[in-house]
Amino acid sequence: MRVKKVLNNNVLIAAHPEYNEVILTGKGIGFGKRTGEDISVESAEKFFVLRDQKEQQQYKQLLSYVDESFIGLMNECIERIEKRFEVRLNEHIHVGLTDHLYFAVKRIQQGLDIKNPFLTETELAYPKEYTVALEIVQWLNEKLGVSVPVGEVGFITLHIHSALTNRELSEVNKHTQLISRMVDVIEESLKISVDRADVNYLRLIRHFHASIERVQKDENRPENQEALAKVLQAEYPVCYNLAWKLIKIMQQNLHKPVPDAEAVYLTLHLQRLAKQ
Known part of the structure; x- marks a missing residue:
């Protein structure tokens, strides 16, 4: 490769014979290097490809x-997430997660609070990603000497799920917000305040x-x-x-038909919540 x-x-950008432009990272890898100079992949601790031109520009801006x-x-x-x-x-996590956590840590150091209204819903939706995100937060706390609030675990979970899928x-995010909107409609329509720790609520969120x-x-499948x-x-x-009101909201947001059988399952879930 060539620088x-x-x-x-x-961090440096190199010309790769197969992948065109690649990002090479490693301690001191860019020190004293000049454009056009040969460099081997073994000299890097890690390399990744940002195939999208927009992501390449965003990563370069990030480093500024x-x-x-x-x-x-x-x-x-x-690397820890990949090993787990x-x-x-997906390489876009290098841009998205780095940018997000950099500003999150800055806010924490300034004493600003970070709230996440979708934390419970995120944990239920992506339990494996949530577990790893929790480990990452604990690791960051040790490395940076900060106390990252639990709400941040939810945001990291979404970044991990996005990169995995x-x-x-x-x-x-759109799916999480859709579910939150439907829960608001349920509370308003049934005149109730749903306990987010209630087992019937947890079952409903998993179903959604x-x-x-x-x-x-x-x-x-047709049922x-x-x-x-x-x-x-x-x-x-x-x-x-x-x-049926919730089904229509889903169809409007997803722009796809929702099977009629969904009305049966949702009615049963809603009845259990209403009984509370």
Whole structure:
């Protein structure tokens, strides 16, 4: 490979014969290097490819305001995540997670609080990612001598899930916000305040996430629940009508049809919540 641009002492861009431009990272790898100079991949602690031109520009901008020691820490952080999942993460995590955590740590050091209204929903939706995010927060606390609030675990979880599934973070966030909106509609319609620790709420959130995943992947199987639907409509009309209201919200947000059978499952979940 050949050096194309030295970004700082620990990061440089090199021309790779197969991947075109690659980012090489390693302690002192950029020190004294000049454009056009040969460099071997073995001299780098890690290298990754930012195939998207926009992401390349974002990473270069990132290095203009994030100090080198934090970049090194984040590379180690991402490597830890990859080892836990035994998989290569989508490279956009180098931009997204580094940028997010840099400013999060700055806010913590300034004494500003970080709140996450979707923490419970995120943990239920992505339990494996949440467990690893919790480990990362504990590791960061030790490395930086800070106390990262638990709400930050949820944000890191979403970044990890986004990189594991090659989905845009905005799409992952959209699902979490959709569920939060539907919970607001449930509380307003049933005139209740849902206990976020209640087992029936936890079951409903898991069901919402599973349903959204199936709809997104077009994995819904045709089910004939007409007989049960008629019974539920007669027995629990308020919950049944609310179930259909939620289905319409899902369809509007996902731009895909939601199977009629969903009304049955949602009515049962809603009835359990209403009884509380």
